[in-house]
Structure formats: structure tokens, C-alpha cells
Amino acid sequence: MSHDFQPGTVWLVGAGPGDPDLLTRKAERLLAAADIVFFDALVGPAILALVSPATKLVGVGKRSGRHSKDQGSINALLAAAAKAGKRVVRLKGGDPSIFGRSTEEIDHLAANGIPVRICPGITAASAAAASAGASLTLRGLARKLTFVTAHARAGEALDLDWTALAASDATLAIYMGRAAAAEIARNLIAAGRAPDTAVMVAVNVSLPDERIIRGRLSALAFLVETISDSDPSLLLIGEAVAAAGNERTVYSGEGAMRVALADRI
Incomplete structure (x- = not known):
């Protein structure tokens, strides 16, 4: 070296x-x-x-x-x-x-x-998918993987191509997206992404206090409510990260815990 x-x-x-x-x-x-x-x-x-x-x-x-x-x-x-x-x-x-x-x-x-x-280093999206036992792509359903940052200046709306991001055959990996979760969901749905599209919120990825929260796009704002400003989080959106069946799941670094979330999810 x-x-x-x-x-x-x-x-x-x-x-x-x-x-x-x-x-x-x-x-x-x-x-x-x-x-x-x-x-x-x-x-x-x-x-x-x-x-x-x-x-x-x-x-x-x-x-x-x-x-x-x-x-x-x-x-x-x-x-x-x-x-x-x-x-x-x-x-x-x-x-x-x-x-x-x-x-x-x-x-x-x-x-x-x-x-x-x-x-180079391992990016959070790859680590989150590995922790959750998920794939970022899925043959026939998720042919594209798009990395997006949701960081915007204070008071400014996100300047993103929502129509392109709403494509149903793509997985979105949204960095720094917790604070803008409601805006992201609203704009994606308005641009044509299905409200029941699977989402996964990864918090403190790869660390002992890691959490993986699953739900659907229409409930994204609710899913991030328990996440602190100081906890790094990543949003993964798309069919490739769908949970099995209709069950919503939360995983933590201490193991997996299945929970039934409120009807609003």
C-alpha cells in the first residue's frame, strides 16, 4: 500500500x-x-x-x-x-x-x-437491501434502479422529475428522504405511482440499532414518524422490496419482529 x-x-x-x-x-x-x-x-x-x-x-x-x-x-x-x-x-x-x-x-x-x-465504499441502498434480505432489482418488475437525493434548501420544494421517478418498473433509493417523506409520496402518487407500491425505510443501516420498516407508499409519512432527525435513513420504493403477502414488518438489529400496523398503513 x-x-x-x-x-x-x-x-x-x-x-x-x-x-x-x-x-x-x-x-x-x-x-x-x-x-x-x-x-x-x-x-x-x-x-x-x-x-x-x-x-x-x-x-x-x-x-x-x-x-x-x-x-x-x-x-x-x-x-x-x-x-x-x-x-x-x-x-x-x-x-x-x-x-x-x-x-x-x-x-x-x-x-x-x-x-x-x-x-469506493458500500452505499446505504446496497447495505439496506442486504439487511432486509431483499433485492434492489426484480426480473420482469424492476428493471431500473434510480438513486435520488431528497435534500433541498430550507423552504424550497424538491426539484425532481416526478413523472420519470413514478415509472412502475423502477426501484427508487432515496437518500436523505425522511424529512420530505410526505412530499415524496404525494408527488409520486400524483405522477402515477400506485399508492400501494411497497416501500422500505432503513434506519441506521448495518449498525446494532438498525431498523427496517416496511409499508406502502400512501403511508410513507406515517412510517417515518418515529425516526429521529439524528438517525440516518434511506427510503426504498418499488415492487422489488415488497414484503411477503400483505403483512407489514419491522426488523431491528436485535432480530426480526412482525407487527400489524394501523389501518392507515
């Missing part, structure tokens, strides 16, 4: 969904070789515990709605560390290339003549 990680280089590393066992072997080696690690708020203590005590850890926030550093400041910190001859890891939750704003960091580093490389 030493020949891959020269001083003055920045690696954008995917931390995966949270379980340290889901880190790639390459990510773990990069963390061990780093002089300094800039990490996002969604990167948990179990991942950070893998970093050498001799390595400097710098939290840079980047959690939906609560950014401790703006993107420009993060770019500047990465460039300064690399120019000082450090082996720099920029540790991002999930996969750096999926809603990780990697392009902004890559462009800034490249403009400063700093070598930058990417180590």
Missing part, C-alpha cells in the same frame, strides 16, 4: 454504511497508512477506531442540515494538508461517488496540482 499512498496525495475513501466489517480491505489499509483523516459526521466511532492513534483525526461535519464546515473550507483543509506533505484520507460515509460531493473536492485538489484518488 505504501507505493499507492505517497506523501502529498489525497484519497477519498468510502466508509460504507457504518459496520466496520463492511469496509473494503483497501479502505482499511489506507486508514492505517494515513497521516491525517478528515471524516464526516456519519462516520461512526467503530470505523474511526481502526485509525492509528498516531494519525490525526479531523471532524468536518457534513451531515444533512448540520454542516460544521462549509465545502470551501473542507477543500482548503485537504489542499493544505497535502501541500504539507501529508498522506491525506478524506473519509466519507457510504460511497464517495454517491451524493458525496466528491467532484468539488477532486476539482479543487486537481486545480492545486494535488494527486487525488478514490476508494
Whole structure:
């Protein structure tokens, strides 16, 4: 790994969904070789515990709605560390290339003549499907998989192509969608998606307190009511994630518990 990680280089590393066992072997080696690690708020203590005590850890926030550093400041910190001859890891939750704003960091580093490389990670949608024993695609019913971010500026409506997203042969993986759940359901149904389309809400994916909540699209706003602002959540929508029969299920990290939810689901 030493020949891959020269001083003055920045690696954008995917931390995966949270379980340290889901880190790639390459990510773990990069963390061990780093002089300094800039990490996002969604990167948990179990991942950070893998970093050498001799390595400097710098939290840079980047959690939906609560950014401790703006993107420009993060770019500047990465460039300064690399120019000082450090082996720099920029540790991002999930996969750096999926809603990780990697392009902004890559462009800034490249403009400063700093070598930058990417180590991919397992994204939350893949981890959620694995935890629930589900598939993100389904032969004959779900031929497409669409990743969407539901993050919008305060007070602004989501600017999405609802007609395209309402296609019945697609699975939607909606990141940062808890706060906009009611708006998402309303717009998808208005655009033609069936109200009884299966949905799955994944909370704290891959962690000991993980929850998987199943229901239907028309009840999405109700399904997310018990989810805290501080709990990362992902919405999966489509027939590929349908529960067996008509039973609604909630799974937790301590095992599976079947529950009958209210008639409004």
C-alpha cells in the first residue's frame, strides 16, 4: 500500500454504511497508512477506531442540515494538508461517488496540482437491501434502479422529475428522504405511482440499532414518524422490496419482529 499512498496525495475513501466489517480491505489499509483523516459526521466511532492513534483525526461535519464546515473550507483543509506533505484520507460515509460531493473536492485538489484518488465504499441502498434480505432489482418488475437525493434548501420544494421517478418498473433509493417523506409520496402518487407500491425505510443501516420498516407508499409519512432527525435513513420504493403477502414488518438489529400496523398503513 505504501507505493499507492505517497506523501502529498489525497484519497477519498468510502466508509460504507457504518459496520466496520463492511469496509473494503483497501479502505482499511489506507486508514492505517494515513497521516491525517478528515471524516464526516456519519462516520461512526467503530470505523474511526481502526485509525492509528498516531494519525490525526479531523471532524468536518457534513451531515444533512448540520454542516460544521462549509465545502470551501473542507477543500482548503485537504489542499493544505497535502501541500504539507501529508498522506491525506478524506473519509466519507457510504460511497464517495454517491451524493458525496466528491467532484468539488477532486476539482479543487486537481486545480492545486494535488494527486487525488478514490476508494469506493458500500452505499446505504446496497447495505439496506442486504439487511432486509431483499433485492434492489426484480426480473420482469424492476428493471431500473434510480438513486435520488431528497435534500433541498430550507423552504424550497424538491426539484425532481416526478413523472420519470413514478415509472412502475423502477426501484427508487432515496437518500436523505425522511424529512420530505410526505412530499415524496404525494408527488409520486400524483405522477402515477400506485399508492400501494411497497416501500422500505432503513434506519441506521448495518449498525446494532438498525431498523427496517416496511409499508406502502400512501403511508410513507406515517412510517417515518418515529425516526429521529439524528438517525440516518434511506427510503426504498418499488415492487422489488415488497414484503411477503400483505403483512407489514419491522426488523431491528436485535432480530426480526412482525407487527400489524394501523389501518392507515
